[in-house]
Amino acid sequence: GENVEQHPSTLSVQEGDSAVIKCTYSDSASNYFPWYKQELGKRPQLIIDIRSNVGEKKDQRIAVTLNKTAKHFSLHITETQPEDSAVYFCAASNRGTGGFKTIFGAGTRLFVKA
């Protein structure tokens, strides 16, 4: 079945450094790749997404890259700040006849040390 693998499971960086989280997916029909951030005790919320017709997308300190041939995509956070500390989930979604089906990665716990 469809699967999304996410690495690393835990990532610790110094404030100001960059953080990179990588995901691979198995379903070649996937065409939408969102990233969610879950702060402690809160629900996951979308922070950035990328569609299959785009290779890279940036939003301030956050960027996502997509390699459809290799079926992997990555989240890059530059100039990390303590408030970036959270669990980040990647996901791969494809649109079927009835709507979208989304598969999530297992999550990466990011710690940004001040």
Place this chain on the structure above:
Amino acid sequence: GAGVSQSPSNKVTEKGKDVELRCDPISGHTALYWYRQSLGQGLEFLIYFQGNSAPDKSGLPSDRFSAERTGGSVSTLTIQRTQQEDSAVYLCASTRRQGSAEAFFGQGTRLTVV
């Protein structure tokens, strides 16, 4: 409603009892997902609904778990004869049929089996 609503927000139950968790998705969202999140862990996929049908039940951990969705809207996740290992936060999410595949999460139900 304005967002995905789950009830109850917290549930403490005795081992062996049955529990029902409710999810009320955003109006018009056709896809609905149930996930389980143990303390400090990632999102464990349980079941996915498209309308009232569940094309993917592969994540249900055992036959004690079941879910239904009626009227293409509210869904209930039922856990029979609860065990201590069932203790977790149960998250529901919904996505639209058209347009963005962004998943909107409820606040979760924290289930504690004592």
